[in-house]
Amino acid sequence: MPVDLRVRLREPGVARRRNGRCDDPGPAWTAARLPGGAPGHGFSASSVNYGVGVGKDACTERFLAGVCPIVASYGARDRANRKTASRLGQALQALGVDHDVKEYPGAGHAFLNDHDSAGDPNPVIFVVMGKFAGPSGYHEPSARDARRRIVAFFSAHLR
Secondary structure, X not given: OOOOHHHHOOOOOOOOEEEOOOOOOHHHHHHHHOOOOOOOOOOOEEEEEOOOOOOHHHHOHHHHOOOOOEEEEEEOXXXXXXXXHHHHHHHHHHHOOOEEEEEEOOXXXXXOOOOHHHOOOOOHHHHHHXXXXXXXXXXXXXXXXXXXXXXXXXXXXXX
């Protein structure tokens, strides 16, 4: 039976999670670095999705020491995040942190964002940035799989 994470997160004593996105990756990375399950502020899982603006040292064992479990999704065609998935996965593996890191070959940056079909076009700045970072925008097969993985990961860690 599927878990409704919105309801579960409001229950007392339920583990907390953070889902990150490209225009604001900091909170997801910060949440991941808080000790998992620490009373009052710890996170039991974090989702990091094609974040930009996080330094390359964010994918090192030194930076990631003590992080909570992480599910992460990147588009292989996103030039702003070249090799991020492999660096992150290797560091988490070396630290023994539970993780699910995947790079989608057909996806670019912001592949989870289905803004256009919702009548909410991408802001101009993202369109311009996309010219430099490679293809950008919703990629349905990758988005579907990434959402499935995020929900499954949170379901496993928010019990």
